[in-house]
Amino acid sequence: MFTVKRFFIRSALLSILASHALANEELISVFPLERYDQSVARWVKPGNADYDSPLLSAETQRKRMEIYENHWFGAQSPWNEAYVTKILRQAAPDDLKSTELELIKMFGNQGKSDEQRGYAENFRPHTQEWIENISDNIQPARLDNLSYQTDRRAIAVDNLHARVLPTEDVHFYSHQLAGQGYPFDNLQMSALWAGTPLYVAAETKDHAWSLVITPDYIAWVKSNGIARTDDSFINTWCAAAKRHLAAITRTRASVRDTNGQYHFSAYVGSVFPASDTPAGIKIMVAAADADRRAVIKHAVLEQGDAAMMPLAASPRHFAQIMRTMINRPYGWGSMYFYNDCSAELKSLFTPFGIWLPRHSSAQVTEGKMVDMSGVSPEQRLSYLMANGKKFLTLIYIGGHVILYIGSFSDPNSGNQNVMAMTYQNIWGLSPSPATRRAVIGESVVFPLLQRYPEDLSLVPLTAKKYFQVSYLDQWPLDSASQRTSRVNLKDLMHPEERMK
Incomplete structure (x- = not known):
C-alpha cells in the first residue's frame, strides 16, 4: 500500500515538474513571418505614381532640419553653454546627484521582491557589494555644484554603448518571468554614434567611464571612446556642419x-x-x-x-533606407548596435533631417497627435486607414512605436480585406495575461490586424492600452519654445519602459 501510494505521489510530482518544464519552454516561441512579405518593393512599388514625389513640403522639411541642427549644434546642443548650465543647475531632488542616487538604489537588490531582483549573466542575483562598488566608483558627492567648463566639451570618436550606470555588467530580471532575462539588460540605455557632440559632466574614480550629456539623453560611456574638444575644433566642425x-x-x-x-x-x-x-x-x-x-x-x-541632408522625403528614399535596415535583429537599448523600436525610427528619419527623440513616448510629441486610446481596436484601425499618411504617421501603443506605410489588400484573407501596413522593430507579441512571448525579434514590415491567424490568443497591437497617432507633416500643439525650455533629468537619465 505504501509503495503504491509513493508511486502515485512520485508520478504526481513528475507530472508537476514536467508541466513546469513545459511552461518554461513555452515562455518563448518564434512567430512565423511567412505570410508577411518582407520585400520592401512589395509595399513601396517603384511603379507607383508618387514614388519620387516629396511627402513633405519644402518649408516643413526646412523647419524640421533646423530643429535637427538645433539639437546637434544649436541651443539644445551639448556644446551650448546655456543648455548645459540648465542641466547642471537643476535643483534637488531633480538634479544630477539626486537622479544618480535614485538610479543606484533602483538597480540594487536590497529590499526588492523576487520580480524586482536583478541578476547577472550567471543567473545569480547581484550582491550588495556589486552595487556599492559601482556607487563608490561614481562618487555621487562629486555631482554637487557642477558648473559649465569649456574644456569638458567632447565628441564621440567611436560607436559606443551608453549605459545607465558605469559598468559593462548586465542587469536582468529573472529569466523565469515572461519578457525578462536575456536580452533585456536593464542597464542598456542606447547606442552613441561616432561624431556625436558631448559634454562630460563627470568621470568615475577610475576614469574608465564618463557621464556625458548627449543631444538625446545623459548616460555613461567608456572614456576611451571620446575625445575632448576646444574652440578651434568646434568652430571648424560646426562651420562645416552648417554648410x-x-x-x-x-x-x-x-x-x-x-x-x-x-x-x-x-x-x-x-x-x-x-x-x-x-x-x-x-x-x-x-x-x-x-x-x-x-x-x-x-x-x-x-x-x-x-x-x-536633408534627403527628399519621397517613397523612393524611404524604401532605400528601409532596405538597408529591414530584418536586422532587435537590439534592446541598441544592444550590439542593433535597433529597438524607437532607435529604428530615429535612425530611419535622420537622413531626411527629421529629429526624433530617443524614447518612443517622446517621439509622438514631435508631430500633431491624435489620441485614439479611448476607442475600440476596430475604430482605431478605421481611423488610421482613413487618415494615416504613409511614412509620416507614427503610432505609439505604450512602450512601442510604429510607422504607418499605407493601406493594402490583405493577400492572406479570402475576401481581400484592406489592412494597415507598418514598418517597425519589434520584440514580439503576447497573450493576455502576458505569460509568454511569440518572438518576431527584428525590424519588419508587419500589418496591424484585429487578430493574427498564426495564434489567435495573441493580443493584437491595436488592442494595447494606448493608441496615439502622430503626424510628422504637422506640428505639435505646444510651441517649440515651450518644449525646448523644459529639462527633465529623469527623462534624460532613466531607461525607457519598452514593450518586451
Whole structure:
C-alpha cells in the first residue's frame, strides 16, 4: 500500500515538474513571418505614381532640419553653454546627484521582491557589494555644484554603448518571468554614434567611464571612446556642419580616412559635416590624438553609403533606407548596435533631417497627435486607414512605436480585406495575461490586424492600452519654445519602459 501510494505521489510530482518544464519552454516561441512579405518593393512599388514625389513640403522639411541642427549644434546642443548650465543647475531632488542616487538604489537588490531582483549573466542575483562598488566608483558627492567648463566639451570618436550606470555588467530580471532575462539588460540605455557632440559632466574614480550629456539623453560611456574638444575644433566642425551635413544611408559603412586608416563602421542614424565631391561624399571624422584631444580627419565614402541632408522625403528614399535596415535583429537599448523600436525610427528619419527623440513616448510629441486610446481596436484601425499618411504617421501603443506605410489588400484573407501596413522593430507579441512571448525579434514590415491567424490568443497591437497617432507633416500643439525650455533629468537619465 505504501509503495503504491509513493508511486502515485512520485508520478504526481513528475507530472508537476514536467508541466513546469513545459511552461518554461513555452515562455518563448518564434512567430512565423511567412505570410508577411518582407520585400520592401512589395509595399513601396517603384511603379507607383508618387514614388519620387516629396511627402513633405519644402518649408516643413526646412523647419524640421533646423530643429535637427538645433539639437546637434544649436541651443539644445551639448556644446551650448546655456543648455548645459540648465542641466547642471537643476535643483534637488531633480538634479544630477539626486537622479544618480535614485538610479543606484533602483538597480540594487536590497529590499526588492523576487520580480524586482536583478541578476547577472550567471543567473545569480547581484550582491550588495556589486552595487556599492559601482556607487563608490561614481562618487555621487562629486555631482554637487557642477558648473559649465569649456574644456569638458567632447565628441564621440567611436560607436559606443551608453549605459545607465558605469559598468559593462548586465542587469536582468529573472529569466523565469515572461519578457525578462536575456536580452533585456536593464542597464542598456542606447547606442552613441561616432561624431556625436558631448559634454562630460563627470568621470568615475577610475576614469574608465564618463557621464556625458548627449543631444538625446545623459548616460555613461567608456572614456576611451571620446575625445575632448576646444574652440578651434568646434568652430571648424560646426562651420562645416552648417554648410552641409551628410547622413549614413547604408548599415555598417566602413569609414577610412584619406590615409587609408580605418576608424569605425558607421550606422544609419549617424551624421557628419560633409561636402559633395566628384570622388564621392567627403565627411569630417573626429579622432583622438595622444592626449585624447579631438582632431579632424577626412574620409570619402563609397557610393550609396551616405546622402547629403536633408534627403527628399519621397517613397523612393524611404524604401532605400528601409532596405538597408529591414530584418536586422532587435537590439534592446541598441544592444550590439542593433535597433529597438524607437532607435529604428530615429535612425530611419535622420537622413531626411527629421529629429526624433530617443524614447518612443517622446517621439509622438514631435508631430500633431491624435489620441485614439479611448476607442475600440476596430475604430482605431478605421481611423488610421482613413487618415494615416504613409511614412509620416507614427503610432505609439505604450512602450512601442510604429510607422504607418499605407493601406493594402490583405493577400492572406479570402475576401481581400484592406489592412494597415507598418514598418517597425519589434520584440514580439503576447497573450493576455502576458505569460509568454511569440518572438518576431527584428525590424519588419508587419500589418496591424484585429487578430493574427498564426495564434489567435495573441493580443493584437491595436488592442494595447494606448493608441496615439502622430503626424510628422504637422506640428505639435505646444510651441517649440515651450518644449525646448523644459529639462527633465529623469527623462534624460532613466531607461525607457519598452514593450518586451
